Amino acid sequence: MITSFDTLVPPFDTYQDLQHYYDLAVKIKAQKILELGVGTYGVSTYAWIHACHETGGKVTSVDIEEKKHLFNDPCWEFIKSDDMALNPLELSPPYDIVFIDTSHTYDHTLAELKRFSPMVRPGGYLIMHDTCYPPVYEAITEFLCRNSIGEFNEIMVTQKSPRTTIYRRNE
Numbered sequence: 001m002i003t004s005f006d007t008l009v010p011p012f013d014t015y016q017d018l019q020h021y022y023d024l025a026v027k028i029k030a031q032k033i034l035e036l037g038v039g040t041y042g043v044s045t046y047a048w049i050h051a052c053h054e055t056g057g058k059v060t061s062v063d064i065e066e067k068k069h070l071f072n073d074p075c076w077e078f079i080k081s082d083d084m085a086l087n088p089l090e091l092s093p094p095y096d097i098v099f100i101d102t103s104h105t106y107d108h109t110l111a112e113l114k115r116f117s118p119m120v121r122p123g124g125y126l127i128m129h130d131t132c133y134p135p136v137y138e139a140i141t142e143f144l145c146r147n148s149i150g151e152f153n154e155i156m157v158t159q160k161s162p163r164t165t166i167y168r169r170n171e
Helices: 016-028 043-055 105-121 135-145
Strands: 033-038 058-063 075-081 094-101 118-129 152-157 166-170
Touching: 016 043, 016 094, 016 105, 016 152, 016 166, 033 105, 043 094, 043 135, 075 166, 094 105, 094 152, 105 118
Parallel strands: 033 058, 033 094, 058 075, 094 118
Antiparallel strands: 118 166, 152 166
């Protein structure tokens, strides 16, 4: 078990939520995690990989920039691509967790939600980072109100900016 992520990764806006990511993945014994957006240091990736060490699962991360150099771990697969250009069949859904932290624009976030939320297994989790940004928040609201009414329930919002919101897909 990891007890303090802040001493293991560079201080970055995501590290305050890493324990939540790790704990959730371990609690549900996640076998498949899809991470859209790795960022500069792979901070969230680090938490997902460590959780998968506990669960025997695998993380598939997608980013438009090369990030393969960040980790050399058998629990991790990296795909260099724009997530919207991927053939969804290449990804082997369903996933226990889909984590989205990419462009933070309204149109892109809404398109990602439409494309990747069906890949969350019933009872699985959709995790959105940076939900304090108006374009991200508005895309989520639009998606939940028009495209998946009652399909996902908000179960947690971290209170520190930039905020992470966790949704659980109904079974």
